[in-house]
Amino acid sequence: MSIVNGSRIELLVLRGGSCTGKTRTAYEAVTQHLPDWHLIYPKTADALVAALEANAVTEGTVLWLDDxxxxxxxxxxxEAAAALRQLVEQPGPVIVLVTIWPSAYLRLTAPPMRDAPDNHPHARALLRPWSIIDVPEEFTGESLDEFYRRAEEDSALNAALASVAHPGALTQTLAAGPDLLDHWLHAVCPxxxxxxxxxxxxxxxxxxxxxxxxxxxxxxxxxxxxxxxEAPHDWGQRALDYGYELRKGVARALNAVPLSEGMGAEPGVHALxxxxxEHAAPLREGLVPPPSFWTAIESEAGTADGLWRFGQVAAQLGFHAQAEQLYSRAVQASGHAEALWGLARYRELAGDHQEAERLALxxxxxxxxxxxxxxxxxxxxxASAELAVRADAAGYPxxxxxLSWELENVDALDLFDELWQMVTEAGTYASDSVSKEDEQG
Known part of the structure; x- marks a missing residue:
């Protein structure tokens, strides 16, 4: 209640796995304590940016960022995370309610690896300063005892206890999570x-x-x-129908995606x-999708930036040949700068140093x-210094x-003298770059 009666904007992060009750917990809290507040529930990053640009988040508003x-x-x-960082500095009372998986929280808040691009600086800066409310994966102690008591009078709860995959993992069972996994692993429709x-x-x-x-x-x-x-002529429709089968009356492996505004579903778009x-993807870890998948990804990407982004993730997953192919497609589409660097890195690792240098330039x-x-x-x-000198001579100083600034700052005089010798041998154009840096130091 201190949040409700305060004058600040609060960002609450509920972190927990799929089907652990994050959304339900947040829903119960909002309906109990904030029944008269406005609710804004953007379903896409673009919709969130639009709401913030329109100043739609006013006093007495819950901004709900589910998953x-x-x-x-x-x-x-x-762009959405950057706009939210500005929002949370404004006066309230406003609550920004975030639900997120632990693995996704780690992806968004972990600092980038060395030499890797920083894809989520604003998301990291937004999420890390705030306290985390961890939603447990399983019922334990008194909460589990209470579940047992209620199950004596509730057939659905009793059935969940009988079929639970792990002791205490009851919300997942109630949400048909394990059944969805079985629906995929032991599919009757190939x-x-x-x-x-x-x-x-x-x-x-x-x-x-x-x-x-x-x-x-x-x-x-x-x-x-x-x-x-032997595929029947309607194999595609059968496949989609199988994905949309209702399991235990509560869940589907594939779901329709609601329109960002108004009623209805996005035509021809699906959500896993x-x-x-969360639970099937780890079972595919290390397995390289077939060529048909990568061909489809190239079409789905739509833009050079989309190709580069898919290439980035493919590289992180260890699919290096496919990542290099996606980078190549991005370069062919628009000469994408980051994709060019991605290709340069792969050429360098392959020992093709001359091509790597060309691509870096x-x-x-x-x-x-x-x-x-x-x-x-x-x-x-x-070799690193020689590359810098050649790049300078090519017009990229x-x-x-x-490099010259760094060597001076750490008093690496021997290396600086060696660099100066390289510059002198390269000619005056490169020499000017170091001379100016030397004067500034």
Whole structure:
């Protein structure tokens, strides 16, 4: 109640796995304590940005960000997080209510690995300062005892106790989570299983809303030869119908995606059940999706930036050949600066140093100011210094200037003299870069 009666904006983060009761817990709290407050529930990052730009979040408003990872990992997610950072500095009372999975929280708040681009700086800065309310995975102690007492008079609760996958994991069972997993693992329809597996693999790459075209294009690669040969003419519809089958009267493996405004569903767009996204995806860890999947991903990406983003995730998952292919497609589409750097990195790792250097320079030319410096970090001295000198001679002095400044700052005089010798041998254009830096120091 101190939040309700206060003058601040509070951001509450409920962290817990799929089907653990995060949303229900938040719903009960809001209806009990804030029955007269306004509720804003944006379903996409773009909708959230639009609401904030329109100043729709006023005093006495609950801004509900359910499964927030689906917002912050969209293309406009960082823009939304930046706008929220500005919002939480304003006077209230306003509550920003966030529910999120532990794995997604870690992805969004962990600092980037060395030399890797920082994809979520605003999301990290938004989420990390606030206290976390952890929703437990299982009932324990008094809460479990209370569940047993109520189950004596409630057949649904009693059935959940009888079929629970793990002691105390009752909310997941009530939400038919384990049954959804079985629906996929032991599918009676091979085409349905192929479509669901494609959707699960898509979720691993951050594609949480695959289209019908994507699923049906990717599916053949998950089928055996005889299953493809014997496929009925309506195999695609059968596959989707299998994904939409209602399990235990409460859950589906695939779900319709509501329109961002108004009534109805987005045509030809599907959402994988949260439980499968969290629990089925780890079972696919290390397994490389088939070629049909990557062909479908290229079509689904739509833009060079989309291709690069999928390439980034593919690289993080260890699918390096596929990541390199996606980077190549992004470069072909628009000369994407970060994709050029991605290709440079792979060429350097493959030992093709000359091509790596060319691509790093192309990356800088396309607008990435760190292409050469990143490549320098992959090389040892003196190769790194020689690269900086060549880049300077080619018209990109930033890396050489930075290197000379760093050497001076740490009093690495021997290395600085060695760099100066390289510059002198390269000619006056490169020499000017170090001389100016020397004067500034």
């Amino acid at each position: 927030a990872q689906q917002l912050f990992e969209q293309p406009a997610g960082e 085409y349905g299983k192929a479509v669901l597996t494609a959707a699960i693999d898509a979720s691993r790459l951050g594609l949480s809303r695959p289209t019908t075209a994507f699923l049906l294009s990717a599916a053949p690669g998950y089928l055996r030869a005889h299953e493809r040969a 059940a949260d439980y499968l996204e 192309e990356s800088e030319r396309a607008g990435n100011p760190y292409g050469v410096r990143r490549l320098m970090k992959m090389r040892r001295w003196p 930033r890396a050489l200037s930075r």
